[in-house]
Amino acid sequence: MAEKYIPQQIEKKWQERWEAEGLYATREDPRKEKFYFLTMLPYPSGDLHIGHWYAMTPSDAAARYKRMRGYNVFFPIGFDAFGLNAENAAIKNQTHPWIWTHANIERMRKQLRSMGAMWALDREAVSCDPRYYKWTQWFFLKLYEMGLAYKQFAPVDFCPKDNTTLAREQVWGEDRHCERCGTPVIKKNLDQWFFRITKSAEELLDFTQIDWPERVRVMQTNWIGRSEGAEVDFRTEVGNHPLRVFTTRPDTLWGATFMVIAPEHPLVEELTTPAQRAQVETYVAQTRRQSDIEREAVDKEKTGVFIGTYAINPVNDERIPIWIADYVLMTYGTGAIMAVPAHDQRDFEFARKFNLPIRVVIQPAGETLDPTTMPESYPGEGVLVHSGPFNGTIAGISPKMAMERLEGTSQGKNAVSYPSSASTYYSVQEVTQWLEETGRGQRAVNYHLHDWLISRQRYWGAPIPIIYCANCGTVPVPYEDLPVLLPEDAEFLPTGESPLKFHKGFRYVKCPQCGGDAERETDTMDTFLCSSWYNYAYLTPYWKDEEPIHRDDMPWDKAKGDYWLPVDQYTGGIEHATMHLIYTRFFTKAMRDMGLVPFGEPMLRLFNQGLILGEDNEKMSKSRGNVVAPDDLVERYGADAVRAYLMFIGPWELGGPWSSQGIEGVQRFLNRVWTLVTDEAETRRNGQPPAGDARALRRVTHQTIQKVTQDIEHFRFNTMIASLMEFNNALLKAKDTAVYGTPAWDEAVDSLLLLMAPSMPHVSEELWQRRHPGPSVHMQRWPEYDAEAAKEETVTLIVQVNGKIRDKVNVPANIGEEEAKAAALATAGAQRYIEGKPVRKVIYVGGKLVNFVV
């Protein structure tokens, strides 16, 4: 009786042996080409779930493949261990976040091992460890020195459920909810720390150094939201102040019939006349009470109030009224706009509602816009009118610009096409130039990107290393005093203020400069800081943990960094497109500027895997009861089957629903591979097999090597597994023939095991060892593809008549065109449908098809 495949008996054995033999221990080996393969680090939420397996095991397969190709591969793992989950769970369970987090990490370490992945466990890093966050704090101090960290009193987003402020990136959706818990955020005026990420806006738009998915590049580009235009100073009649506006359409300056400034604009107070004061104050107060959701609702009726005074338009000295309205935001541009109702829909709605004048300054070809009857604004192309020196100028794309645009289209694969912007208009360029020449304005660029708000009023994060002294002001904690330790005995019930504020021992300190009484900053840092540099932390976890660190230190061993950096391949979910993936790019640019690294991008290539869904095609959640637990699956089918099924389910970037029946197909496949290798064939043929059989077997072998190699290179794991299945099916058929036991047979079986090794590491190791006791299958070289052996001897020629398939014919692969046409013409199908009609044309596609047109 044949031995059965029992994964439970082999997987643990090999995992232990690999670890004991140090198969995956990290070695910096200058003789070998390195490959840094990184997968997004998990949050230690409790149990590893199937989504982690979906993210990590195909990555592991790709990393293992690189290793078999001769690269020295670094595939580390760690834990993003600060954050609200731990704190909330700790509050709920009456325990300490530290205890909760570490218990989870312990459990997840075991679960991670059950994957059988080639983790560099010797380089694991945990971000809530003081030995880690002392460097996170070090980064804060460095950024502070560089002027990239600053504190500001400003209206900020605050999550009332999590009781903390959030960065703009962490507020999602139309209802502006908290990315973590889904609660709609509110605005609060608070003194908070920011990172000046907007300083890197322009550079963050440049993707030429990295090979990232179009989708992420577009999302980041939209998020950064660059727009080109001009800044123009209007002058107020009262006080003669410059009232600066930003516009993307300076060519419509002559159409401005009023101005609108944000209700929060600093000049509102001074410019309001006594007669309007009461109305204005009511409106300002009303705006302040509104949430952002109410204020920014797109379909809302326009509201606003005339403040009683006027401004002078610098292009034609016209006197136009100044209004306040909540559709103008203080946070974008200059907080003031010129309103051109004829050519801007928002201004148009406002003008119609308040009976303000509308003046057309762009007339489209073929019609005449009438301000009194036009139903909406006209934002399109035409010719400038009522525009002083620019009357008759083309508003739109001039022939010259169209030519330039055509010539400049081949920008390469990393070019992101911006939404066609008004600044490509000929008139915009002409007017902007004139504004600059006459000193009326200058070209300007604005971004939607906001500075990164990093203060959090919560306990479980790295304390911001700042001290406030009555004499010296804001004093950074000296580098040598790091880490600023999180006190273990703090009361951390959330109140909306930092729990550290109520810890006297933490809060009250002596000023490091003058020695006088001082107070610590009590907010902690956004956990996205920890994950912005973890790819560097892995190089030498807890570097210099025993010694004081200094300003000019490095957070990792430079030699190791020189060898491994930067990350060659990064994989993770798309949900981080405008959060972690922007922050970490910003961090690396800052690190380059501080001289730590010679490059500006942390990860050269990125791949976003999809989301694994429940069997009901819905997102997995405890409340839906559709959660798939990997531990149970491993118990039942083994890690290899779970890994292979996750890869087989569909394209990795798409994700898809789990199927408890589907995994059984993969299990059958593994059973058949097992039988193939461990069972003697029932009938061993005598004598030599016909040479053709061996050739046929070698052909399949090498075609599979080629296919699997291409697939794994491109992360097409689903078709890779399908090819392995086909190959195995072919071998099972061949097993009962005379090729069994020949060199071609051995080559085929060995190739199958080698090709399976990255995806199904345990079963391939077990079977490999049975055939070749000795070095691990994971130490073997990836099989070489022999093009000569893979070549087909005959091909099936498709015979078409008028484009419809009428027959097929087998011909030698190297057949010439004339012979192919003749062979096709001779087929019964061709004869029947041509029926003696004159053949007008014959199309021949080499080695594939002949089409007769009659």
Next chain:
RNA sequence: GCCGAAGUGGCGGAACUGGCAGACGCGCGCGACUCAAAAUCGCGUGAGGUUUCCUCUUGUGGGUUCGACUCCCACCUUCGGCACCA
């Protein structure tokens, strides 16, 4: 509203640069083994028809082409991102 992705059998999905649509797997049907069942193995499986053959079929409607899942135009549906950003 703007930007982007995707629509293929009962299901998950294949099809490289326009050339056999439905690989591989699930499910289902029939058969073998078995007292029986499970497991395993073999065969079949897009739809329809007048069934050695023919017609139709890749969201819908057009188009280009000898030939379209693939390219172009319009539309429908689903999902994702952004949104009073001047």
